[in-house]
Amino acid sequence: MDGWSQGALDETLEKLARVGRPIAEATGLPNEAYRSAGFAAFERDQVLARTWTAVGVGRQVPAPGDACPVSLQGLPLVMVRGQDGRIRVFHNVCSHRGMVLVEEAKSCGRLIRCPYHAWSYDLEGGLQATPKIGGGERHSCPGFDKAKHGLKEVRSTLWCDTVFVDLSGRAAPFETFVAPLAERWRGFDWSLLRHGGAESHFELTLACNWKLAVENFCEAYHLPWIHPGLNSYSRLEDHYDIALPGHYAGQGSHAYRPSLGDDQQAFPQFPDLPEGWDGKGEYIALLPNALFGLHADHLFVVILLPEGPDRTRELFEIYYVGDAAVGPAFAALRAANAEQWRVVFEEDRGVVEGMQRGRASPGFTGGAFSPAMDGPTHCFHQWMAGALIEGAATKGRPELAVVG
Ligand code: FES
Numbered sequence: 001m002d003g004w005s006q007g008a009l010d011e012t013l014e015k016l017a018r019v020g021r022p023i024a025e026a027t028g029l030p031n032e033a034y035r036s037a038g039f040a041a042f043e044r045d046q047v048l049a050r051t052w053t054a055v056g057v058g059r060q061v062p063a064p065g066d067a068c069p070v071s072l073q074g075l076p077l078v079m080v081r082g083q084d085g086r087i088r089v090f091h092n093v094c095s096h097r098g099m100v101l102v103e104e105a106k107s108c109g110r111l112i113r114c115p116y117h118a119w120s121y122d123l124e125g126g127l128q129a130t131p132k133i134g135g136g137e138r139h140s141c142p143g144f145d146k147a148k149h150g151l152k153e154v155r156s157t158l159w160c161d162t163v164f165v166d167l168s169g170r171a172a173p174f175e176t177f178v179a180p181l182a183e184r185w186r187g188f189d190w191s192l193l194r195h196g197g198a199e200s201h202f203e204l205t206l207a208c209n210w211k212l213a214v215e216n217f218c219e220a221y222h223l224p225w226i227h228p229g230l231n232s233y234s235r236l237e238d239h240y241d242i243a244l245p246g247h248y249a250g251q252g253s254h255a256y257r258p259s260l261g262d263d264q265q266a267f268p269q270f271p272d273l274p275e276g277w278d279g280k281g282e283y284i285a286l287l288p289n290a291l292f293g294l295h296a297d298h299l300f301v302v303i304l305l306p307e308g309p310d311r312t313r314e315l316f317e318i319y320y321v322g323d324a325a326v327g328p329a330f331a332a333l334r335a336a337n338a339e340q341w342r343v344v345f346e347e348d349r350g351v352v353e354g355m356q357r358g359r360a361s362p363g364f365t366g367g368a369f370s371p372a373m374d375g376p377t378h379c380f381h382q383w384m385a386g387a388l389i390e391g392a393a394t395k396g397r398p399e400l401a402v403v404g
């Protein structure tokens, strides 16, 4: 239980049962769900590891041979783009003495070489070289079979440039997982998505649990007080709730009409835009941790990486529609759009970090939900509570899934 006793688990399970009540009577997740290291490890192994959890984006490994490490609540993984263009995700650990293989994003060329004793793996994880393993200049040794000591691959897939992993190897197929959201947003040609480049990316480190960032993203309720600027061109009154229990939660705006400084210029839109999408935005958390913001002319992707119970790394990426949108003619407009979103996400920092500090108070025992305004947040809490209860009931750690 990683420092989390059975008694503590039982106590938390009792509180989780209250989350599932009808919204007017429900309380939210208990404080320990945001503060306890033992809970965070349990959550990683019994919830995040059993479903499709986002760990990064393809943009981080643009070319064959590129590798980018990522840590999921302390569990080290590495994304690698192969010669075939495919992204694979491995446990970021050497088969020899367990050294972390890749410490920072870089190009590995054709081989991923361990910095300790230089064992080297190809981009598909096969162990190719074991220098001096036999002593002297002998690079092989009797009884040691390289084929048995490759990297451990994790089941992974790419959707809207987002890299998802199933650490258990036993989650439902990704297509099943994503189907409800893919269906909601059918009609958008994702093959046209192009990353906007360096200025269309930013990263925030937040002093809060990752779940608070999901909750805050799911609601529009705070707009008038936290985002007066955003609320001027995408008003709270124009928003609607989005919640599909078990799948996704968020909110949308019927009237997203920002001014980016140059009203003469507009980004290209998705062709055959589905009805009603001109001037609309939808902000949806695909549970557990991938957040998407879709508009007629851009999609943003936010990945929340839990780094500890009270620390979250937030990756933010913007994608436009077609090659022209990411060309020089739109550079200034892209920069203005990215800056506008960066300001919005920075504005949220104060509240997500403040809610984290608030959870140190015994005076807060899960709080309350507004039945009118907090439906999507409650939807997320119900999903988490259900997944935690199921994880506790079935226990057991997810097995390593070695692909291929
Ligand atoms: S730990 Fe990697 S080569 Fe020894």
Ligand SMILES: [Fe+2]
Residues within 6 Å of the ligand: 216, 217, 222, 226, 227, 344, 348
């Ligand atoms: Fe916000």
